[in-house]
Amino acid sequence: MPRYTAVENNIIIRKTRRLPTVGDVLVKLCEIVREDTIIARGRVRNPELVEVRVDQRIGVDPYNLSGYMLKAEGNAVKKDEVIAIRRSFFGKSTRVCRSPIDGTIEIFSKSSGKVLIRGEPLPIEVKAHIPGKVTELLPGEGVVLECKGSIARGVIGLGGETHGFIESLVDAPDEALTNGLIDKTHAGKIIVGGSFATLEALRKAASVGAAAVVVGGVDEKDLTELLGYELGFGVTGQEKIGLNLIVTEGFGANPMNSEAFQLFKEHRGRLACVDGTTQIRTRMLRPEVIIPS
Amino acid sequence: MAVKNRDAFVVVDIGDAETKATLVQRENGVYRLMGTGEAETTLDAPELDVTIGICRAVESLRKFGGRLLGEEGPEGVRLLCSSSNGGGLYMMVASVISIISGESAQRAALGAGAHLVGIFSKDDPRPEYRIIENMRDTRPDMFLLAGGTDGGAFNQVLEMASIIKDADIKPRFGSDYRLPVIFAGNIEAREKVAEKLTELYATRAVDNVRPVIERENLGPAKEAIYDSYMEHVITHSPGYERLAKWVDGPILPTQAAIGRMLYTYAERRNANLLAVNVGGSTTDIYSVYRGVFNRSLDAELGLTYGAMNVLKTVGIERIERWLPEAMDERKIRNIVGNLMVLQLEKFSTDERLIIGALAREVIRIGAEEHKKLASRLKGITIRRTIADTFAQSLEPTYLDMGDTQVIIGMGTAFDGSLGDATMLLLDSLEPIYLTELYIDRAGLIPHAGMLLGEAPEAAFSVLTGETLLRLGTCLIPAGKGEGEAVKINLRRQDGKTSDESVNFGEIKTLPILNGETCKIEAISGKGLNLGKGKEKMLDATVTGGALGLIIDARGRPLKTPDKKNTIKRWAEVLSPAGSR
Numbered sequence: 001m002p003r004y005t006a007v008e009n010n011i012i013i014r015k016t017r018r019l020p021t022v023g024d025v026l027v028k029l030c031e032i033v034r035e036d037t038i039i040a041r042g043r044v045r046n047p048e049l050v051e052v053r054v055d056q057r058i059g060v061d062p063y064n065l066s067g068y069m070l071k072a073e074g075n076a077v078k079k080d081e082v083i084a085i086r087r088s089f090f091g092k093s094t095r096v097c098r099s100p101i102d103g104t105i106e107i108f109s110k111s112s113g114k115v116l117i118r119g120e121p122l123p124i125e126v127k128a129h130i131p132g133k134v135t136e137l138l139p140g141e142g143v144v145l146e147c148k149g150s151i152a153r154g155v156i157g158l159g160g161e162t163h164g165f166i167e168s169l170v171d172a173p174d175e176a177l178t179n180g181l182i183d184k185t186h187a188g189k190i191i192v193g194g195s196f197a198t199l200e201a202l203r204k205a206a207s208v209g210a211a212a213v214v215v216g217g218v219d220e221k222d223l224t225e226l227l228g229y230e231l232g233f234g235v236t237g238q239e240k241i242g243l244n245l246i247v248t249e250g251f252g253a254n255p256m257n258s259e260a261f262q263l264f265k266e267h268r269g270r271l272a273c274v275d276g277t278t279q280i281r282t283r284m285l286r287p288e289v290i291i292p293s
Numbered sequence: 294m295a296v297k298n299r300d301a302f303v304v305v306d307i308g309d310a311e312t313k314a315t316l317v318q319r320e321n322g323v324y325r326l327m328g329t330g331e332a333e334t335t336l337d338a339p340e341l342d343v344t345i346g347i348c349r350a351v352e353s354l355r356k357f358g359g360r361l362l363g364e365e366g367p368e369g370v371r372l373l374c375s376s377s378n379g380g381g382l383y384m385m386v387a388s389v390i391s392i393i394s395g396e397s398a399q400r401a402a403l404g405a406g407a408h409l410v411g412i413f414s415k416d417d418p419r420p421e422y423r424i425i426e427n428m429r430d431t432r433p434d435m436f437l438l439a440g441g442t443d444g445g446a447f448n449q450v451l452e453m454a455s456i457i458k459d460a461d462i463k464p465r466f467g468s469d470y471r472l473p474v475i476f477a478g479n480i481e482a483r484e485k486v487a488e489k490l491t492e493l494y495a496t497r498a499v500d501n502v503r504p505v506i507e508r509e510n511l512g513p514a515k516e517a518i519y520d521s522y523m524e525h526v527i528t529h530s531p532g533y534e535r536l537a538k539w540v541d542g543p544i545l546p547t548q549a550a551i552g553r554m555l556y557t558y559a560e561r562r563n564a565n566l567l568a569v570n571v572g573g574s575t576t577d578i579y580s581v582y583r584g585v586f587n588r589s590l591d592a593e594l595g596l597t598y599g600a601m602n603v604l605k606t607v608g609i610e611r612i613e614r615w616l617p618e619a620m621d622e623r624k625i626r627n628i629v630g631n632l633m634v635l636q637l638e639k640f641s642t643d644e645r646l647i648i649g650a651l652a653r654e655v656i657r658i659g660a661e662e663h664k665k666l667a668s669r670l671k672g673i674t675i676r677r678t679i680a681d682t683f684a685q686s687l688e689p690t691y692l693d694m695g696d697t698q699v700i701i702g703m704g705t706a707f708d709g710s711l712g713d714a715t716m717l718l719l720d721s722l723e724p725i726y727l728t729e730l731y732i733d734r735a736g737l738i739p740h741a742g743m744l745l746g747e748a749p750e751a752a753f754s755v756l757t758g759e760t761l762l763r764l765g766t767c768l769i770p771a772g773k774g775e776g777e778a779v780k781i782n783l784r785r786q787d788g789k790t791s792d793e794s795v796n797f798g799e800i801k802t803l804p805i806l807n808g809e810t811c812k813i814e815a816i817s818g819k820g821l822n823l824g825k826g827k828e829k830m831l832d833a834t835v836t837g838g839a840l841g842l843i844i845d846a847r848g849r850p851l852k853t854p855d856k857k858n859t860i861k862r863w864a865e866v867l868s869p870a871g872s873r
Contacts, residue, residue, distance in 0.1 A: 051422040109455060114422075
């Protein structure tokens with residue numbers, strides 16, 4: 001059975017908001033923040049890594065390369081900057097090796113003559129995600145935020161974090177969410193359906209710019225259509241499908257649990273902070289909708 | 294601490310979700326399983342101490358043996374422990390040539406119960422920086438470096454060591470210790486490898502896994518893996534430091550305990566053995582053929598967390614083909630999805646059918662993958678004679694379904710009725726000729742494996758007396774035929790005889806009691822073979838199981854019928870056999 005509680009009403013919600021690296025925390029202790037307040041900024045490792053065969057470029061044996069290197073491990077380099085040079089015949093014949101990118105020399109292998117250059121770090125920022133009060137500072141990393149509110153958890157979600165105002169489009173938890181119920185006025189909204197969302201409804205929601213759809217069930221086949229690939233393992237959060245999706249009960253048509261449906265109905269028009277990130281096995285992380293009081 | 298009774302053991306296996314304890318004790322010269330107890334594993338919050346779950350599991354054994362575990366550890370018993378929590382032991386292996394030292398290193402790591410999260414070699418087609426990236430991004434628990442025969446490849450081994458050095462790999466858990474790296478390659482490269490790696494890693498060198506091209510030597514590498522697991526890896530999990538003081542002997546990966554038990558069982562029976570363990574997210578295959586042990590693992594393929602991955606891998610048609618009734622594709626996909634996201638404890642009929650279909654496919658894939666690893670050593674030049682052309686010794690894989698005396702099913706896939714478990718093994722592995730089918734009914738093979746080193750009789754008492762259940766001996770003709778497929782004369786020990794026949798495409802059971810032995814004379818029909826040649830007679834002694842003697846005359850290779858009724862009829866032959 002799932003190791004999580006589907007709905008928790010009127011509780012103190014604590015969220016740790018942390019950079020995946022060391023950076024600058026931009027808020028103060030006890031500060032009141034909005035859901036879109038930037039909490040911290042930092043720079044993360046660039047996944048771009050370029051290999052340069054410096055030994056071949058300047059025509060020396062790898063074991064003798066050190067004497068020709070102008071840059072060492074950890075040095076920043078600019079695109080086209082010379083990183084190694086070999087002069088011979090009293091300077092009349094010169095061979096150079098230039099960096100193909102802006103970045104940092106990450107590895108210089110004396111045995112293979114290879115240099116690996118990592119692209120410049122990428123800027124990253126962490127937002128509050130929920131409105132609340134900063135109750136703890138995590139120096140160089142982020143903060144712990146606290147607010148009162150309710151949480152509804154789903155079983156699987158797509159997409160990362162978003163927020164918007166709740167719009168319940170069905171009257172009963174066993175009612176399906178169809179594309180006819182969705183229009184342009186739902187742009188930026190958190191659309192709540194009942195038992196099932198059709199593929200057309202999900203596409204319509206994305207096309208009108210809805211922030212998220214929360215629904216009891218979807219067909220796995222529709223999810224595959226929407227994603228363009230089969231899900232495989234239950235690890236999500238990085239999908240780019242134009243909206244976030246929270247499935248509260250499971251695949252297929254499943255009436256939304258009454259507690260969750262009631263919660264959304266009662267809070268129609270209120271702010272909801274949605275996180276579709278799911279990691280079923282490793283961290284038992286389930287997608288959630290937070291409704292701050 | 295209380296004096297330990299050398300003949301009383303509490304054996305504990307710590308799984309991801311559940312910790313299972315057993316009390317095994319000698320009474321009147323015979324080891325008996327006194328009882329088993331279970332509790333939730335307490336590695337995560339709020340407990341964050343694995344010994345709490347162990348104490349709870351052992352507490353439920355109190356009625357069998359009084360107080361067995363106190364604050365200071367075991368009281369009056371010896372404690373043995375295996376563990377697979379956190380997904381088990383995550384290892385990377387690297388080598389010079391992938392199909393030579395690479396495969397030997399894989400066999401050593403898998404045989405020691407590891408879950409391979411990275412396989413690298415000097416002939417890897419990926420650029421070096423990608424290999425480094427991969428090493429860095431996937432944090433293992435341990436690294437095994439092999440490569441070069443003794444006195445052979447040297448520079449390439451050092452180049453691979455340089456890559457490992459450049460990658461500066463961090464361990465999966467705990468930032469305060471260095472990743473253990475075991476070097477089991479060219480003995481002449483030991484010093485230089487140590488020079489390169491000691492600064493960053495906890496290195497140790499052991500005998501080469503491939504000292505010469507013609508021979509593999511996996512034992513020292515496996516022992517080093519166990520030692521490093523105990524010294525470096527497991528002690529970094531909450532509560533294990535305390536547990537390490539309680540146990541008599543090393544804590545082994547669960548899969549290693551299973552492997553040890555299966556190997557010893559096959560050796561003692563002088564039989565070739567194939568075992569499958571289908572779990573929620575992984576599928577393990579173990580084999581012992583002519584004394585050679587192998588284990589392979591299909592990570593991410595299983596019946597709950599791995600269910601959608603199975604569907605993604607095999608496609609919907611291969612799932613549909615096993616269902617006795619046509620089912621809408623959307624329904625199948627939704628059920629598979631829910632197996633992953635909901636981790637149900639009770640199943641509807643449709644869910645059971647789909648789990649059965651997934652299990653068949655996942656075992657089939659696992660066996661195919663296993664064939665690649667359970668193979669003769671590659672890289673050896675073989676002079677073939679005409680006679681060798683027909684010899685099994687030159688087959689690319691050791692797996693030979695026609696020479697498999699024992700098949701064992703383990704894991705949740707075999708939790709259904711005995712008939713379902715039997716059909717699952719027959720459909721997925723397609724044994725031929727004569728094979729005994731078993732299931733691990735109590736899930737105690739890891740416990741038996743832990744007992745092996747301390748009290749082999751106790752291990753066999755638990756294995757054969759408590760956990761292995763013989764489903765039956767199967768008589769299976771290979772090939773395609775029609776009409777009468779097998780004609781059999783059965784002679785019981787009391788001299789009574791009976792004649793039976795089974796038509797092609799049918800399955801039938803003959804009532805022989807579990808453990809009863811009978812002599813059979815069986816002749817295969819036209820086009821079919823019982824291992825003695827087409828339409829030749831097989832004389833054998835067979836032992837009955839819970840389902841008696843099973844004659845599977847559906848032909849091999851097994852073709853799933855177009856008519857759903859046939860699948861239904863096959864299932865019905867064995868399904869009344871009831872549950873465990």
